[in-house]
Amino acid sequence: MSSCGAEAGAFVRTRPGLTAPDLQIGAHPGPIPGEGSANRRGLAILVSALDIHSRGRITLRSTDPADPPLIDPAYLSAETDLDILVAGAHLARDITACSPLAGLVTGEHQPGGHVDGPALREWIRGHVGTMFHPTSSCAMGADEWAVCDPELRVRGLDGLRVVDASVMPAVPRGNTNAPTIAIAERAADLFRGIAAPSSQEPVQQT
Incomplete structure (x- = not known):
C-alpha cells in the first residue's frame, strides 16, 4: 500500500535508426490484479507503445444529446503498433532473465514463458488497453x-x-x-x- 505503482520506468528504441523511443516500460512491485493473479507474489513489467499509428473514431449515436457517443478506439488496427508491443514483451523477458532479478523470478504468469510467435501476438491483442x-x-x-x-x-x-x-x-x-x-x-x-x-x-x- 506504500507503493505509487510503477516504481521504475524506461524509454526504449525497439529497433536501430529510430530518432526517438517508441516503447515505454514500467516496473510494478506486484502482479497486476485480475485473472487470478492478485494472490500471487510477483512483479509486473508493463510495456506501452509510444509511436502510435492506429486511429480510432468518435461519432454521434443519434441526434439526442443525451445518448452517449459511439467510441471505437481501433486498438492495434495498425500492425506496427503490435510489433512494438511484441518487442516490448521480449524485452521484459530479457530484463527478468538478468541477474540479480533472475534469481528471484521463478516463472512467467502471463502470458507464460512458452507463449511466443503468433500466439503472443494474439495474447497481446486480447489484453491490450490504454495506459491512462x-x-x-x-x-x-x-x-x-x-x-x-x-x-x-x-x-x-x-x-x-x-x-x-x-x-x-x-x-x-x-x-x-x-x-x-x-x-x-x-x-x-x-x-x-x-x-x-x-x-x-x-x-x-x-
Missing part, C-alpha cells in the same frame, strides 16, 4: 479534418475552446501530464490575448 493517457479525440490543426484550430477553438462553433489532452494532434511519446500543462498555459495566454513567444525570444524565468 488517452489523447487526440478533438485534435487541433490547420486542415479540414481538425476539430479545433491552432488556437484551440472548435471549428463551426463560436465561443468554445477545448483545453485538455484531446486537442493533441498526435499521441506524445511519454506521459501526458506535462504536455497538458503546456496546453493549459498557452490557453491562458490566448484568453488574455498574449501572443506566443517567438522562437528567437529568450524564455523568461519566474
